[in-house]
Amino acid sequence: MADLEDEVLARIERQRKLRPRWRDDRITMTHGAGGKATHTLVAGLFEPAFSNQALAQLTDAAFLDIDGARMAMTTDAFVVKPLRFPGGSIGELAVNGTVNDLSVSGARPVALSAAFIIEEGLDGDVLRAEVDAMAEAASRADVSIVTGDTKVVERGKADGMYIVTAGMGLRVHQEPLSGASIMPGDRILCSGPIGDHGTAIMLARGELELDADVQSDTAPLWPLARALMAAVGSSLRVMRDPTRGGVATVLNELASDANVGVVLDEAAVPVRPPVKGACEILGIDPMYVANEGRLLAVVAPEAAAHALEAMRNVPGGDGAALVGEVAAQPAGMVLVRTGFGGTRIMDMLIGDPLPRIC
């Protein structure tokens, strides 16, 4: 019987590896949740339609070599509700989010654009506060906001305001960091406690009548990324920021890109007690909850200790931990060793556990 089960599982894996095709009749909220439906939309519709080599990598930022200049480019839209939440606001998020997509791609953020879609009737002070937050975040991340656009839409649309930012960065290394380069034995590092941002937003929406002191972790990741690259050089395989879809989604993408197994030690993944408590009550796994200031890195085994030390010496990286390693099997999957001494797989996010978080 076990043989038959393995056969069924192997067939399912083959099916899962097929290129996703987008055939959905309509967009539902799950298409924006960062999980499987989003992946299908991007890989099954956008990527084949816009088909080019830079896009095909589907990395956090595209790598462009322009007349010898090693550039990286990225964009991100921010539709978070509420606009302000403990630990941050939409403006700060709009700068840090784009800065971080560049940073984890190994590129020093240089310049950003900012486009505002504003709802008619928005309080002027609310707008000013967000613009100030963006200026401050840009200054903290040492990046300039060099161009922008403004649109106003009718009352009742855009929930106050949406912000779209794009960013240009300068890559440190010639060879782009790539998820495909990870190999069995490599170690997985996480820069600090996970799930803070998504949980903070969820609580700030006030629909759950839960009270807990949780602050968003929104922060620029460039100092961490730079310190890691300087400390371990080519032993650094790849960096990612686990935003929507959380740590689980990023690790699944890595396992699938390199066709390796990712083995995560559940007890080693840092989660703050109030986040753990809120997630426990709501039946949500913190591994799927968004982060806006955390970095996951995969490094060669011999460089792990040094990399951890480098991360812990950077503000915001003091909670860094070794959380797992890469194995040959089960290829393309993330296996969790539970704190209880059992095992389970951890798949990509399905559906939408949380409303608009970034």
Next chain:
Amino acid sequence: MRYVDEFRDANLARTLSTQIAAVAEPGRHYKVMEVCGGHTHTIYKHGIEDHLPETIELVHGPGCPVCVIPMGRVDDGISIARRPGVIFTCFGDMMRVPGGDGSLLDAKAQGADVRFVYSPLDALKVARLNPEREVVFYAIGFETTAPSTALTLMRAKAEGLTNFSVMCNHVTIVPPLKALLESPDLRLDAFIGPGHVSTVIGCRPYEFIPADYGQPVVVAGFEPLDLLQAVYMIMLQLAEGRSEIENQYGRVVPWEGNLRALEVLQEVFELRPYFEWRGLGFISQSALKLSDAYRDFDAELRFDVPGVRVADPKACQCGEVLKGVIKPWECKVFGTACTPETPIGTCMVSSEGACAAYYNFGRFARSTARAGS
């Protein structure tokens, strides 16, 4: 975290695991059904099967509230949700359950105002905030969730709210258990009894299982150590030739249940003569509807619902999975045509469904995992 970590201690688990293996009779195969979907979820999420000898097979039962809703009832809900002026509220899982023509999530994308809530009281709040709209709550669940629906209705009545109603799909746990025990294609050795249902109904309603069928029942909690301990208690009963009801979840479940909750259920609900269960067919006196005193709040009376029976897709074997006759992976469409993203059957939708739990957490060759450790 207090009250959580104590129940997930790996050292205690190893001790229990050894004790379980010690009382298992060599060469005997044990089939133990966990009735409740919450247990199924815990089993996969924490990898409990890794702590059990291979001769103990856990069979997943029918106790997942979302899984047992037939397609026709989903369609009835969607037909109400599509009416102009209606705000349709339900639990999150329910939104993805496919009906004959799409799910509530699809109806939402097409313009219906469908909102997910964490509690029926949240639905009541929506009704208060939107007095000009009709607010409907799609109630599902066993005796666990029925009291909260009942209290919500009592409050709505006390407040004189006229724009709130409930489409009631509450079901009861004992009739499907009887149906399973009478089913010729399933031979079980014992039951892990549902924990939270039993906080309401107590342990007495299961007395017929040891009395008439000679099988042990151990009512269990939802933390991984609860389940391992329940399996151990079952194995001891079987080894000693006993068949009794035992309560492993004494910290929450009183033997007599929650009398106040039972009173509330009596007042607000009455038994339906029969109700269709997904995959199990019609089971008599197995579900609740609003009592006469609450008929004004009955969405099925307030709105004209089609009430058409929709046959399950041919390929779908949810019924056999719900009865524990086949394992999720033995279903013809498991993981290929039917996945959590595009579910055909209900068992693939809810996180408590056996198929979703297996697909999300258990879908790997355990031999490989062990070899790799």
